[in-house]
Amino acid sequence: MRDSCIVFTRLSPVVALLTFVAMPPLAGAASITGTVVYEGAVPNFPPIQTDADPHCANLRDEPLYPETLVLGDDQKIANVFVHITDGLPEDAEFPVPEEPVVLTQEGCRYSPRVFGVMAGQDLTVLNPDGILHNVNARSRVNRGFNLAMTSNIGEITVQFDEPEFMFEFRCDVHPWMIAHCAVMDHPFFTVTGEDGRFVIEGLAPGTYEIEAWHERLPAETATVTLEEGETAELSFTMRIPGR
Ligand SMILES: [Cu+2]
Known part of the structure; x- marks a missing residue:
């Protein structure tokens, strides 16, 4: 018994060192940046008939157009969700931000149109319109909810516990x-603005798969290997299938 204790004591620093070496770091100074561009004819979306609810017509000075495909100059695409899909340490647990993600009506x-929130992070839904909206979260893995925000309910806060x-x-x-x-179960995601740009920072050295997701266009993926502190520049082009 005593011998085994001695053996364990002698081995433990080695085991600890091996464990340390085997575990890849969770974060680093490498980053992935890039641009997402749309290639093809631009659909012509008529304005939405917001006067179906007179409250909405009163709230708006300008017409509201569908945000199915929002393009900036040179057909850069907004509302593309860019995220790491592979290459992060398995079973790693990343800290959940204390500040909430905010979804505004x-x-x-809705603003933003596309967003990410980490599992367990607060999501605050605001209703500055001061009219009746009904927030219907159609989650399938997490429990969904369907909540009326009447004119006097300006804010609700929810969490989703499972990645979805x-x-x-x-x-x-x-x-x-x-x-x-x-x-998300990690923080390495972002959404493009109308300049089509994205930046994902704080990555450890490694090989990563990254996906650009759009609500209507087929997703694009890339694989990139990063050295410590390196910045990789990517370019994604999205198209309507068959065109
Ligand atoms: Cu509404």
Whole structure:
């Protein structure tokens, strides 16, 4: 018994060192940046008839167009969710941000249209419109909810506990109100603006698969190997299939 204790004591620093070496670091100084561009004819979307609810018509100074495909200059695509899909240490647990993700219902539209939240992170839904919206979270892995936010309910906060890639938020009062939510188990994700740009920072050296997801266009993927502190530049092009 005593011998085995001695053996264990002698081995433990070695085991600890091996364990340390075998575990890849969770974070580092490498990053992936890039641009997402749309290639093809641009669909012509007519404005949404927001006066189906006079409250919405009163809240808006300008027409509201469908946000199915939002393009900036040179057909750069907004609302593309870019995220790491492989290469992170398995079973790694990343800290959950204390600050909430905020989803706003303003002018009878959701903002942001596409967003990510980490599992367990607060998601705060705001209703500055001060009219009736109905928040219908159509999650399948997590428990969904369908909650009326009446004119005097300006804020609710919810959490989703399990990772779940992309489900819709819809407003049952205003059928054009749609947002897309990803519940993530890591923080390495972002959403493009109208410049089509994305930046994912804080990566450890390694080989990663990265995906650019759009609500209508087929996803694009890439594999990139990063050295410590390296910045890789990627370019994604999205197209309507068959065109
Ligand atoms: Cu609504």
